Amino acid sequence: MENVKLNDSYGNRGRELHEPVTEEAIRALLSQAHKEGLHVAVESGGTKRGYGGANEGYDWTLSLKKYRGIVEHNAGDMTITVKPGTTIAELQRFLQEYGQQVSLDPHWPEQATIGGVISANESGPKRLAYGSARDLVIGLRVVYPDGRIIRTGGKVVKNVAGYDMNKLFIGAMGTLGVISEITMKLRPAPKYRSLVQVSVPEGEEEELRMLAVAIQDAMIEPVTLEIVNPAMAEKLTGKWEYMLLVAFEDVERSVHEQEGWMTHHNPEHAGMEVLHEEEAGKFWERFAVTVPNAHTEDEDLCAVLKAGTKNMDVFTMVTRAGELGNNHGIHVEAHGGLGHGISECILRGQEIDVTAVIEGLRAEAGQIGGYVVIKHLPVELRKKMDAWGRKPGHFSLLEGIKKTVDPHDVCNLQRYIGGI
Incomplete structure (x- = not known):
């Protein structure tokens, strides 16, 4: 362990830093914290320290950034089991040689870990076609706050028996325990990809709304349908315009046919630019690092x-x-x-x-x-603004689950909705 700064600008840290490299070490740490009445801040890569509550009174930080790597990859069944500290970029690079991918596109893939993405149920523009983290997980191993280890779900896609316990932990912000293994379903990597950028000047943005409706009524199947305001468009492309980002991923012929539909239906006053393959990939790489996190610095x-x-x-x-x-x-x-x-x-x-x-x-x-x-x-x-806003109607259910699983508030106290 080592001492860490308690009051950095984003909080959600403890006085002592622990970086376990085995599941048994995680279990032992939580078991000790449970017995001694300690509060533990759980994180993977630490990019999301500015997300959630304003508690600065944690005793320990339990970081999973060194608990990383591939546990099992079944290429035939298209599933993978990984440790939570593994970054999204590491996962994608590993799967590339098998022609497969994890269908998640969160911000900062070189920094964002799969554990953090799952705990926050993060997603990106491709959520339109592929869903969020909640849709990809088929099994978890979780170390409960008292040190017990449980398994939810399974390691095969056709795992439908009983209640889906995975969903309790996905998006729970680490308040119910520490995820130690994640099993996900995979998809084939696309054979070809492109990005159609449709842009209009301010004041003409209604044309993009009408185009978006037409796209959703058509037979084409974009993986993104993202509207971008002029400030972000300028940052990404140098153009101060409203922009609709319509991405396609399929075999090359299908992609070009869908681009043809877009050209035919392009609004009268709109500009259009099509990026293919490497150019499209570079655009999404720029897009992924536009959002600040706890590791980036900003003057304002x-x-x-x-x-x-x-x-x-x-x-x-x-x-x-x-x-x-x-x-x-x-x-x-x-x-x-x-x-x-x-x-x-x-x-x-x-x-x-x-x-x-x-x-x-x-x-x-x-x-x-x-x-x-x-x-x-x-x-x-x-501390002045509740990060989560008003409590949802089902808050009592969330509170009851937290009290049942973590009655001593060991894990990520007050990090979630309503101070859970």
């Missing part, structure tokens, strides 16, 4: 928000974020999936203005039946 106060709404209400959230940013004089980069309903906003500016925009977006989301959570914010400001 920076907040990252995640909004969930009905799919086409994403358009409202992305445009409204820009309007609020202009009203309060802060820089806002925003994007969202018009097929899956998840939006993301990056806010940079002064505290009073960032706070006002967060409150404005939460009010907007509330009016249309959605929500906004704070994914990244310094701890001092998270």
